[in-house]
Amino acid sequence: MGIVSEGFGGRRRSRADLPPGQYLTQDFPVLSAGPTPHIRTEHWEFVVTSESGERYRWDWAGLMGLPAEEITKDIHCVTRWSKLETSWKGVSLDTLLADVETAADFAMAHSYGGYTTNLPMEDLLDGQAWIAYEYDGEPVDPEHGGPARLLVPHLYFWKSAKWVRGLVLSDSEDLGFWETAGYHEYGDPWKEQRYAGD
Amino acid sequence: MERTALRRRLSWQVATVTDIRPETATARTLVLDVPDWAGHLAGQHLDVRLTAPDGYRASRSYSVSSDWRGDTIELTVEVVPDGEVSPYLVDVVKVGDQFEVRGPVGGWFVWKPEQEGPVQLIGGGSGIAPLMAMLRAHATSGSTTPVRLIYSVRRPASVIFVGDLKELAASEHVDVRLVYTREAPAGEPRVGRIDADVIGQYAFTPVDAPTSYVCGPTPFVETVADLLVEAGHDPARVRTERFGPTGG
Numbered sequence: 001m002g003i004v005s006e007g008f009g010g011r012r013r014s015r016a017d018l019p020p021g022q023y024l025t026q027d028f029p030v031l032s033a034g035p036t037p038h039i040r041t042e043h044w045e046f047v048v049t050s051e052s053g054e055r056y057r058w059d060w061a062g063l064m065g066l067p068a069e070e071i072t073k074d075i076h077c078v079t080r081w082s083k084l085e086t087s088w089k090g091v092s093l094d095t096l097l098a099d100v101e102t103a104a105d106f107a108m109a110h111s112y113g114g115y116t117t118n119l120p121m122e123d124l125l126d127g128q129a130w131i132a133y134e135y136d137g138e139p140v141d142p143e144h145g146g147p148a149r150l151l152v153p154h155l156y157f158w159k160s161a162k163w164v165r166g167l168v169l170s171d172s173e174d175l176g177f178w179e180t181a182g183y184h185e186y187g188d189p190w191k192e193q194r195y196a197g198d
Numbered sequence: 199m200e201r202t203a204l205r206r207r208l209s210w211q212v213a214t215v216t217d218i219r220p221e222t223a224t225a226r227t228l229v230l231d232v233p234d235w236a237g238h239l240a241g242q243h244l245d246v247r248l249t250a251p252d253g254y255r256a257s258r259s260y261s262v263s264s265d266w267r268g269d270t271i272e273l274t275v276e277v278v279p280d281g282e283v284s285p286y287l288v289d290v291v292k293v294g295d296q297f298e299v300r301g302p303v304g305g306w307f308v309w310k311p312e313q314e315g316p317v318q319l320i321g322g323g324s325g326i327a328p329l330m331a332m333l334r335a336h337a338t339s340g341s342t343t344p345v346r347l348i349y350s351v352r353r354p355a356s357v358i359f360v361g362d363l364k365e366l367a368a369s370e371h372v373d374v375r376l377v378y379t380r381e382a383p384a385g386e387p388r389v390g391r392i393d394a395d396v397i398g399q400y401a402f403t404p405v406d407a408p409t410s411y412v413c414g415p416t417p418f419v420e421t422v423a424d425l426l427v428e429a430g431h432d433p434a435r436v437r438t439e440r441f442g443p444t445g446g
Contacts, residue, residue: 002210002247002249003249003297004249004250004251005248005286005297006251007286007290008248008250009250010250010254010256011282021257023282030416030440031440033307034433034436034437035423035426035436036420079259080257080259113433114434143420178306182303195207195208198208
């Protein structure tokens with residue numbers, strides 16, 4: 001059991017329906033590495049670059065023209081807060097990637113402001129990932145990643161890249177921003193994959 | 199990418215409290231002995247894990263406020279009202295007690311003495327902790343890199359590291375500016391939050407091309423980072439670390 005702290009009781013906010021080491025919050029805390037980029041939708045674009053270098057591009061109107069989904073999912077931040085049943089609206093990556101010719105195994109998400117995060121392709125498909133542009137019925141705030149963010153709720157929330165601007169698909173796995181800085185390359189909250197080697 | 203060489207697994211280590219220094223009414227510094235501490239960069243944090251007598255565990259992250267000096271590290275912790283771990287660390291733990299730590303973590307919000315260019319530090323409240331590690335690393339390394347600290351506090355009694363800051367400010371390479379948001383000491387007319395005037399008056403200019411480090415509660419960090427960008431600083435040179443409202 002390790003070292004016991006006699007005077008420590010704890011507030012016991014962890015719950016069986018939360019991943020290990022997480023506690024429940026009702027707020028929506030912000031975590032990012034730099035200033036918040038403010039991107040106007042008329043300048044926004046989302047570009048998927050396949051492993052052969054082919055580019056697939058959507059502007060804001062193009063994104064709005066795609067079938068949208070209402071998504072209700074729990075989210076888990078590596079800094080230990082979890083928030084249950086968050087509601088989003090966005091376009092499934094199954095829809096966006098449907099006509100992309102690729103056999104790539106990995107993707108690097110790129111964001112306005114320079115942020116990157118790496119994901120296996122199989123975690124982006126089959127109803128697991130979206131480009132989300134509404135949160136709780138309102139446009140996503142810039143500080144929470146608006147106008148549009150990646151939403152991959154089954155992984156720690158740093159994988160849900162804020163201010164997303166594109167995916168670069170690849171046969172090999174490179175590491176993104178936090179992954180290079182010592183965080184886990186995959187980030188499964190249920191396996192508590194917080195840091196490299198966990 | 200040489201991931202295997204760089205990506206060492208972090209394991210839990212036992213830390214023993216060897217000294218405690220009160221900083222303010224709600225914050226104190228714990229001096230910890232961690233045998234075989236692998237070293238850290240100024241600005242990095244670690245995880246503290248507490249285990250209750252019945253096995254219940256809770257972990258939180260804290261910035262290291264000391265620079266790397268062998269097996270001794272310092273954590274400066276402020277009580278988060280209604281927090282889970284911080285009240286124990288500030289009000290309960292005593293010299294000789296032990297708990298577990300794991301780290302260091304974080305390779306972005308760090309300053310290295312060999313880094314080029316001036317250093318702009320802007321802290322709010324207990325957000326001073328990782329900035330203090332940078333100031334100490336600057337002093338220990340004998341760096342002549344110009345450093346400016348703007349430190350926002352509610353009132354004079356809220357200043358953490360008050361003695362250390364006076365000593366560090368004696369260096370010709372370090373400028374320390376306190377900004378009081380609620381109550382200022384006698385002779386200091388200005389009371390208010392950091393704004394464009396404060397940035398314009400006391401921060402490095404964009405022409406100086408500093409690397410800026412901003413740490414504090416989320417609204418503080420959002421405001422200050424926006425002010426720096428509006429003043430013309432390259433967003434890529436503004437690094438932030440936020441203490442969420444549900445930390446603790």
